[in-house]
Amino acid sequence: MFDLEQYLDMFLDESKEHLENLNRNLLKLEEDHSIETVNEIFRIAHTLKGMSSTMGFEKIATLTHKMENVLDDIRAGKLKITTAIIDLLFEGLDILDEFVKNIEAEGKESDRSIDNIINNLCNLNDVETTDSEKDSSSQLQDDFQYVTSIAQKAKDQGINCYEINVKLEESCILKAARAFLVFKAVEQNGEIIYSNPSTEDIEDENFSDNFNIIALTKLKKEDFKEKILAISEIKDVTIKDFDKDSINLDQVKNLTVNTGNKIQQNNEQNIESKNDQSESKQRKGKTSKTVRVDIDRLDNLMNLVSELIIVKTRLEDIDTDLKGQNMNEAIEYLERITTSLHDAVTKVRMVPIERVFNRFPRMVRDLSKELNKEINLIMEGEETEVDRTVIDEIGDPLIHLLRNSIDHGIETPEVRKSLGKSEVGTTKLIAYPDGNNVVIEVCDDGSGLNIEKIKKKALEKNIITKEQAEIMDDKEAAKLIFAPGFSTADKISDISGRGVGLDVVKTKIEALGGTVEIESEKNKGSKFIIRLPLTLAIIQALLVTVEDEKYAIPLNNIKEITSISTDNIRIVEGKEIVLYRGKTLPLINLGNVLDVERKSENNSKEIIVVIVKKGDKDLGLIVDNLIGQQEIVIKSLGKYLSGLSFIAGATILGNGSVALIIDTNSLFQREWYS
Structure with a gap:
């Protein structure tokens, strides 16, 4: 038995990519209603249908097939693009996304029924096409006239128009697969404008051993025939x-017409233009240079x-005494x-942050509708690259901030x-x-933070005292929204007020x-500024000692x-402080x-202090000695x-000893810092 499990990871990767493209193009379609965008959405739905059908995921295949039918009617001019249609396609996208996520988690589609959306898609088609179906023979005649006019225009331009009959071997088991290879071979050398039976029937293997197509090409009959016969x-x-x-009108009912700008462009421009063809080949060559690499393999390479x-x-x-000139040169080369x-x-590990940003236009669209607000989302710097680990983790915090x-x-x-x-x-x-570092900013031109309201809520929740509230400046008060469970919302909603979930963001x-x-500025808006390290595996650090123990402090955190x-x-109040640079x-x-065990008291009149920073806060760490700056490899301590x-982790030093890496951010949360 043929095992498809080995292709599951590939299916999931490609499906996620197609769903991202589908989401982006649906948003674009809502704005421009262009036939090119419809064609692109149709292509994505068609690809998803084929992939899911091959893998045995019938719900995805069925839903994408119905979505494809609606899109095909739009391309043929039988349906007009409306808000209702776009909302329905978005609903279909959400269901597809749910199925793909469930397949990733459990290896199968979820139990969710798709009957309702299938009925809506079918009824939409019935309602919108009622007028066109009143005179079906007239519609078929129009389709037939369209095909013949395209064929005549191709002939006028010196392009061959062939009627091709393909007969399969009686022993052929996968007829649809063979037909697909024929279609692919023809489309690589021209354009198909007619299919009998229809492409849907061929994909469903609802045909005998032969089928007809009409194609436009510059090839001679013999060359065209040779390419098709090369298929087993x-x-x-x-x-x-x-x-x-x-072709008589009885056959036209099975006609597959490639309507829209695509066929016209192929006939009027692409087929007759060798330059366009060469550009297309260049684009294909460019994408072939990109390969998918399992993140575990990259992690292994990074470990090496x-x-x-x-x-x-x-x-x-x-x-140093043991080093010769050759040794020094070898080390420098190494x-x-x-x-x-x-x-x-x-x-290699760096990927554009666009992969995270792409999910937000849809979210903003849905939220603006739900809240009856008009929102313009501006995204800049999508090409900025960050570590793959950051990409996987930064999405949820940004969702919280945007919502x-x-x-x-x-x-x-x-x-x-x-x-x-x-x-x-x-x-x-x-x-x-x-x-x-990589900086991500989330800005709005809204009301800004209500500092008085924040202080009031913080007092109610006993996060601060009344005395602290009186002496606290606006900048310090604004940071209260990061306290666990803090919210300024007067009532609980699905979306929540500014503050809900922000402790999760910070953590x-x-x-x-x-x-x-x-x-933040009142009635001007707010800005959240996130700073993240470019990579999380190898960093520059300062090595220090406390008694006989060695510790590493990340250089990025040192002021x-x-x-x-x-x-x-x-x-002061049991805490050590010093006046340094006027602060x-x-x-x-x-x-x-x-809790390092002290062997003897340090009675020195001078102490070494490493000043670390977190935002606009500073903290002095007293250490015994400095070793120096060094490039270190962060190793996890394990569960x-x-x-x-x-x-924050550990690193292995040159002599084989282990040095622990200090998490300076956590030091700011202790009781000695307020």
């Missing part, structure tokens, strides 16, 4: 010049690069190679009009690289080694390194935080040690 299980091929009198860097570090740590290899692997921006940030059209604003609200999603972004900041006199340290700097002893506080 073809018994005979008959090709003759097209004669409109050879990591080991190479560890070896390089180990060689660098060899005693360093250049590992750096180049690391950069190359990192680029809250649209629901609670942007006012209703009436309110906006009264404030002298445009009735159409604007939400921006912007991405751009910034050194070793997720910090888990990726990033930060999130807020800028500066200084030494401070112990005489300048003050104790109060909280201090913590890294050894105390990590058993995953709950350790203040530790």
Whole structure:
């Protein structure tokens, strides 16, 4: 028995890609109603139908087939594009997406019934085409006249129009598959304008051993025949010049007419233009250079690069006296190679953030309808590349921010009009690289954060005290919306007010080694700024010691390194602070935080302080000694040690010892920092 399980991953990858394209083109169709967009949507639905049918997913195949019928009627001019049709196609897209996700999770389509949407698609077709069906013979005559006129126009341009009869071997088992190969061979060298039986009947194997097609081509009959006969299980091929009198009206009911701009462009431009054909070949060549690679293989490659860097570090740590000139040159060469290899692997792991952004136009469309608001979504920097791991994780935080921006940030059209604003609200999603980081901004031109309301809600939930509320500035108050369970919404809704879920946003972004900041101005709008590291595997870090233990502090989180006199340290409410550069700097002893056993007291009058940052906050970490800057490989501690506080992972040093990596963001959450 033929096992399709081995192709499931490929089916899922391609289906997700097709659904993304379907979503994007449906949004485009809603704006421009162009026949080119309809043709593209039809092609996607047709491809999904074929893929799912082959894999045995009948619900997807059935639904895409019905969607395809509606699109075909639009292409033929039997249906007009309306909001109802687009909404129905979007509903179909959502159901397809649900089925694909269920297949990925459980290996099968969900139990959801598709009877309702199938009936709606069929009834839509019945209602809209009632007028055209009043005179079916007239419609068939029009279709037939259309085909003959196309054939005549092709002949006038020196293009051959052939009537082709293909007969399959009686022993052929997969008739539809053989017919598909014939269609593909013909379309590679021309254009099909007629099929008897129809393509639907051929795909369903609802035909005997032979079928007819009419095709336009520049090839001679002999060459055309040779290409078709090259397909196995073809018994005979008959090709003759097209004669409109050879087709009677009884046959026209099975006609498949390629209507719309596509066939006209092929006849008037593409077939007669060698330049267009060469451009098409170039485009095909370009896509063939792209391959799908399993992320596990990339991770394995990254691990090998990591080991190479560890070896390089180990060689660098060899005693200087033992190194000769050749050794130094070899190490320098190894360093250049590992750096180049690391950069190359990192680029392989990088993917455009467009993959995340593409899902949001549809979400904004649905939300604006639900909330009766007019929203203009502007996306910039979709080509910005980030690590694949970040792509998989950043989607949910951005969804939270966008939903809250649209629901609670942007006012209703009436309110906006009264404030002298445009009735159409604007939400921006912007991405751009910034050194070793990627910055994502979510902006809106709405009401901005209501600071007084935030303080009031925080007091009600005992997140802050009354005294803290009185001395807290607007910037500090704005950050309260990241507190767990915090919301300014007066009533619970499906979408929720600004603040709901933002603790999840903050937690997720910090888990990726990033930060999130807020800028807001009353009646002007709000901006959430997310900063994320480009890669999560290999980073630059500062190595420090506490007693005999070595620790690594990510360089991106370090603001500066200084030494401070112990005489300048003050104790305020049991916490150590120092006045540094005109600002109060909280201090913590890294050894105390990590419970490092002290062998002796440090009575030095000068202490080494590593100042780390988180947004606009600073914190001084007291360490014993500095080792220096080094490129390190982040290794996971595994599930058993995953709950350790203040530790983000570990790295292997050149001498084989292990150094723990400090999670500086978590240090800001302790009671010594407020």
